[in-house]
Structures are given as structure tokens and as C-alpha cells.
Amino acid sequence: MTDPRRAVLSAAERAANAGELFGRASAALRRRVPFHSAVWTAADPETGLITAPMLVENLGSGDGCYAYWESELLEENVLPFRELARAAVPAAGLRAATGGLPARSARFRRLLLGQGVHDELRAVLRTGGRPWGLVSLFRTSEALRATDGSHSTDAPHATEAFRPDEIALLADLSGPLAARLREFARPPEAAPRTDAPAPGLILFDPSGEAMSVNDEARQHLALLPDGPSFPSPLGLKLPIWVIGTAFQARAVAEGRDHSGNARVRIRTTEGRWLVCHASCLTGPGGRPGPVALVVEPATPADLAVLVADAYGLTSRELQITQLVARGMTTAEIAATLFISPHTVRDHLKTVFTKARVSSRGELVARLFTDHYWPALPQAAPG
Structure with missing residues (x-):
């Protein structure tokens, strides 16, 4: 059949x-x-x-x-x-x-x-x-x-x-x-490095209408890929992904969503990642105020999580991969994470399979190109 x-x-x-x-x-x-x-x-x-x-x-x-x-x-x-x-x-x-x-x-x-x-x-x-x-x-x-x-x-x-x-x-x-x-979602073989603007800010009034934007936000928005977008009184079209993040901030504030999380990562036309995160401010007398949405380059921590998600790595596998990228030996990784060298080797075999590489050098090149490296956060032991 x-x-x-x-x-x-x-x-x-x-x-x-x-x-x-x-x-x-x-x-x-x-x-x-x-x-x-x-x-x-x-x-x-x-x-x-x-x-x-x-x-x-x-x-x-x-x-x-x-x-x-x-x-x-x-x-x-x-x-x-x-x-x-x-x-x-x-x-x-x-x-x-x-x-x-x-x-x-x-x-x-x-x-x-x-x-x-x-x-x-x-x-x-x-x-x-x-x-x-x-x-x-x-x-x-x-x-x-x-x-x-x-x-x-x-x-x-x-x-x-x-x-x-x-x-x-x-x-x-x-x-x-x-x-x-x-x-x-995996990182490209090589990502062009460009100077990214400072964080951008967009304010939405309580009805959801965009009411204010800074120049940095305009620069970030110009790098977003084509997709459904909608005109605003600010003279620019806002992508649905940005608007959706603002909607989510209102949902969290109104108790419709209890995750407390109104943030999304968006890949730019240059292949880099931006993060949009929003929160609902409080107005006079405790009434709902505007939604403040920040759009900015993804942080090293964001990118580390993205690497793990994109390759299906567990948190432990990501920790070991980060330590490999810092040049640590198997024995040093085992001592840092309080696990046996044999366990480290087993984890590395799994990581090699998921990343489709056969050596530590290939692993670092694949997962930590200029797009992600060198500013990854320290891996916490335990």
C-alpha cells in the first residue's frame, strides 16, 4: 500500500x-x-x-x-x-x-x-x-x-x-x-559580517496602532524578508511577525497567555538573526498602556539556543560543544561538567551525527561560524 x-x-x-x-x-x-x-x-x-x-x-x-x-x-x-x-x-x-x-x-x-x-x-x-x-x-x-x-x-x-x-x-x-x-534554521556556511544598528523601538497604543518608531527600528525592519505586512500611521509597513509579537504582549498582559513570553527570532535578508521582544506598559491609574517592542540583533545566548534547536542538541550536548569550541580536551570537559570522559565521548559521537561532521574541527566550523562566534556565553557546569 x-x-x-x-x-x-x-x-x-x-x-x-x-x-x-x-x-x-x-x-x-x-x-x-x-x-x-x-x-x-x-x-x-x-x-x-x-x-x-x-x-x-x-x-x-x-x-x-x-x-x-x-x-x-x-x-x-x-x-x-x-x-x-x-x-x-x-x-x-x-x-x-x-x-x-x-x-x-x-x-x-x-x-x-x-x-x-x-x-x-x-x-x-x-x-x-x-x-x-x-x-x-x-x-x-x-x-x-x-x-x-x-x-x-x-x-x-x-x-x-x-x-x-x-x-x-x-x-x-x-x-x-x-x-x-x-x-x-541552521547557520549558513559563511555569514557576512556587517555593523548592526543599535536596538530599535516601536510603540503601539492600547488599540494596537503603531504610534512611534526610532530610526534604528526602521533600519532593522528594512532587513526583514518579504511577507504579509500592513501600513501604519508612521509611514512604514509593519511585518505580521512584528505585529504578532505585539499582539502576544497584550495577550500576556490580559492573562490570555501565561507563558510570559512575547519574543520571536527572525532571520534577515543578510542571513543574520534579529530578536523582537515586547511588553505591555502600564498607563495612568493602572490602565493598560502602550506596548513597547524592541527589535535588535540576537545575543550570543539567543544564538546558542538557536544552534541547539536547529541541530536538535540537548542542553548537555550544547554545553559540551561550547567547551569543544573553546579548545578543551575530553578530560578537561569531563572535569568541568563532573562527568566521565567516556560520557563526554558518547555525547560527542551523538553531536557529530546530528551536525553531520566527523571531527572537532568540522564541528566548530559548522556550528560556530562568524555568525555565532566568538562571543558565546560560558557553559555552566552541572
């Missing part, structure tokens, strides 16, 4: 980058699981927030994209990605999850119903317990298909929800697609 995943995974293997992976996987999956429109986006593996790249297919105006992520983070919804990321099965259909009553979800009532959506199938692409991507597939009404000319004989009927086998297929694809996405 043919593995229904094979065509999708084969398409993903041919992709040269994350954006191309989304396009190829979406086209291949549509033949197995018919859908009318879709959103594919990378996620920061540490926080699960959206980051570049993002592929939006057949969803009309950009305003819908803004409202979709605003609803995702700031309204009471069924199947929010933050919960799906921790679920035993990382994919679910909206109608199946609500017993055929999708209007239980604010996202459906306020946005999807008016766009003719009949059902939504969403998934978190995760591996090693980390989310690397988010997917939403939409089936719309027959009337809408007839209007926009996208009807085809193999499309599902308007009354057909995503079936259990279709949901299971996307769930089965979660791990392999996440592993492929993780590969694209």
Missing part, C-alpha cells in the same frame, strides 16, 4: 529553503487533502510565535491575515496553536473538535464564516517537542468557489468537513516537515 505521506515528503526534500518547502508541500498535500486556501508559516521553536517565512494562499485581502492572527492571540478560540503545540496529536479539524458547531470559536464567528469557510484543519509542525511551523487549511462553501472560479471536480462538497483520515495524515506529516524546517 502506498504511503500517503510520500508525495508530500518527497516534495519537501526538493525544497531549497523554508518558503519553497511550504509551496511544494502545500501543492502535494492538496492532491491528498483537498482545500481551497491555506496559511503556512514558520514558528520560533522557543515561543511558538509566527516568524518568517509565511505563505498565504488564496485568502484575498491582507486585512484578513491581520485579523486572523489578532484573533488567534487575543480572543477565546477553539484549537489555538499554543494548545495544539502541546497536544498529543498536533493536528485537528475545527468541526470535528466542536462536534459540528464551529461557531463556538470566535475565529470562525468573526472571520471565517463571513469568508465562506466551512471547516479549518490546522496543525503544528513539531519535532523534539519544539514547534517549527504552523499550518491552517480551509474548505469554503460551494457558492464561494463558484464565484471565484476555483471549483474543481475533485474538491470536497460544501458540507464535507475534514475527515479523520485527512486529519491523521497531516498529523503524521508534522514531525518530518518540522525536521526539514529545522534544517533551514
Whole structure:
């Protein structure tokens, strides 16, 4: 019996980058699981927030994209990605999850119903317990298909929800697609070194409108990759990844998300990494104030975590790798971490396999190029 995943995974293997992976996987999956429109986006593996790249297919105006992520983070919804990321099965259909009553979800009532959506199938692409991507597939009404000319004989009927086998297929694809996405987060063989601007600052008023920005933020924003972006009163367009981080800060302040984490890493067009982190300030009388969003170059600590995530290293493996990069011998590493030399060697064998290298020199060159080195933090013993 043919593995229904094979065509999708084969398409993903041919992709040269994350954006191309989304396009190829979406086209291949549509033949197995018919859908009318879709959103594919990378996620920061540490926080699960959206980051570049993002592929939006057949969803009309950009305003819908803004409202979709605003609803995702700031309204009471069924199947929010933050919960799906921790679920035993990382994919679910909206109608199946609500017993055929999708209007239980604010996202459906306020946005999807008016766009003719009949059902939504969403998934978190995760591996090693980390989310690397988010997917939403939409089936719309027959009337809408007839209007926009996208009807085809193999499309599902308007009354057909995503079936259990279709949901299971996307769930089965979660791990392999996440592993492929993780590969694209790895550092390049050589990264150009440029002088980065100082931290940038953007202020959003309590309604979510950008109200102030400094020149450094403008410089950082100019280096972000193409993707959904939205005009602001400041005369510049703000990418959805930046806006989403501001939404998350409000969600944390309002008690909708208890992670306390509104930060995301975004890769620039130069191949470097920026970090956006935001917090909700307090106004007069304790009322909600503006959201302050800082965008700045990723710190060495950020990059060390990114290296570990991208190569699937455990915290201990990352510690040993950092000590190797400092020129320590096996005996010195063992003494520093209070473990045996044999354990160090076992860890190094695993690290070599994950990084696809065969020597310490290759390991340092692969993981700690100019993009990451020399300012990595000291590895704590124990």
C-alpha cells in the first residue's frame, strides 16, 4: 500500500529553503487533502510565535491575515496553536473538535464564516517537542468557489468537513516537515559580517496602532524578508511577525497567555538573526498602556539556543560543544561538567551525527561560524 505521506515528503526534500518547502508541500498535500486556501508559516521553536517565512494562499485581502492572527492571540478560540503545540496529536479539524458547531470559536464567528469557510484543519509542525511551523487549511462553501472560479471536480462538497483520515495524515506529516524546517534554521556556511544598528523601538497604543518608531527600528525592519505586512500611521509597513509579537504582549498582559513570553527570532535578508521582544506598559491609574517592542540583533545566548534547536542538541550536548569550541580536551570537559570522559565521548559521537561532521574541527566550523562566534556565553557546569 502506498504511503500517503510520500508525495508530500518527497516534495519537501526538493525544497531549497523554508518558503519553497511550504509551496511544494502545500501543492502535494492538496492532491491528498483537498482545500481551497491555506496559511503556512514558520514558528520560533522557543515561543511558538509566527516568524518568517509565511505563505498565504488564496485568502484575498491582507486585512484578513491581520485579523486572523489578532484573533488567534487575543480572543477565546477553539484549537489555538499554543494548545495544539502541546497536544498529543498536533493536528485537528475545527468541526470535528466542536462536534459540528464551529461557531463556538470566535475565529470562525468573526472571520471565517463571513469568508465562506466551512471547516479549518490546522496543525503544528513539531519535532523534539519544539514547534517549527504552523499550518491552517480551509474548505469554503460551494457558492464561494463558484464565484471565484476555483471549483474543481475533485474538491470536497460544501458540507464535507475534514475527515479523520485527512486529519491523521497531516498529523503524521508534522514531525518530518518540522525536521526539514529545522534544517533551514541552521547557520549558513559563511555569514557576512556587517555593523548592526543599535536596538530599535516601536510603540503601539492600547488599540494596537503603531504610534512611534526610532530610526534604528526602521533600519532593522528594512532587513526583514518579504511577507504579509500592513501600513501604519508612521509611514512604514509593519511585518505580521512584528505585529504578532505585539499582539502576544497584550495577550500576556490580559492573562490570555501565561507563558510570559512575547519574543520571536527572525532571520534577515543578510542571513543574520534579529530578536523582537515586547511588553505591555502600564498607563495612568493602572490602565493598560502602550506596548513597547524592541527589535535588535540576537545575543550570543539567543544564538546558542538557536544552534541547539536547529541541530536538535540537548542542553548537555550544547554545553559540551561550547567547551569543544573553546579548545578543551575530553578530560578537561569531563572535569568541568563532573562527568566521565567516556560520557563526554558518547555525547560527542551523538553531536557529530546530528551536525553531520566527523571531527572537532568540522564541528566548530559548522556550528560556530562568524555568525555565532566568538562571543558565546560560558557553559555552566552541572
